Amino acid sequence: MFRGFADVKILLDEQQLNKGVEQLARSINQFYGLRPVTIIGVMTGSVILLADLIRKLDMPLRVGVLQTASYRGTQRGPLTINSEMILDVANREVLLIDDIFDTGNTLNAVIDMIHHLGPKSIQSAVLLQKTGKQQVELRPDFVAFDIPDEFVVGYGLDYNDEYRNLPHLACLEADDLPGADREN
Secondary structure (H helix, E strand, C coil): CCCCHHHCEEEECHHHHHHHHHHHHHHHHHHHCCCCEEEEEEECCCHHHHHHHHCCCCCCEEEEEEEEEEEECCEEEEEEEECCCCCCCCCCEEEEEEEEECCCHHHHHHHHHHHCCCCCEEEEEEEEEECCCCCCCCCCCEEEEEECCCCEEECCECECCECCCCCCEEECCHHHCCCCCCCC
8 A cells, every 4th residue: 555755764855855866966967078978868767857857958969768677675586677778878978877786786787788889988976875775897987876785766766666756765664665564
């Protein structure tokens, strides 16, 4: 059963998220200047970040998406990548946009896949980087926020496809998760 938005602990409010995305855009604008960039959003979690971020970028850009999935609720499963809609990236500068970098396995796999398509360069930008969760040597090139190891939702991130529409970033506690035992 869906629990109301007021029941979750806010980690980053709307204003903090907006400032973080603005800083992320400044860093990306400074790095690329006016060079053309192919932006690839890693869906579905990055949908809000992608929309907000590209409106703040100054360079000529193309936008495409690919979809990944590794979570089913709070359980991590095998990573799947659906790249059927990916743009031609050969000899282009590519910027991957993702919602969260925790273990790093998703971004690592996506970069490896894109690398085989022959881009000129690949950079990555993430909204969130979880402290201490990384299982790969790779680190994102651009990070808006470092966060603690919490299960977060909102601003595009979900739990079982719920909470994506929260305008802030919230932490779900065990009793916030549907199906958890709760005292009445």
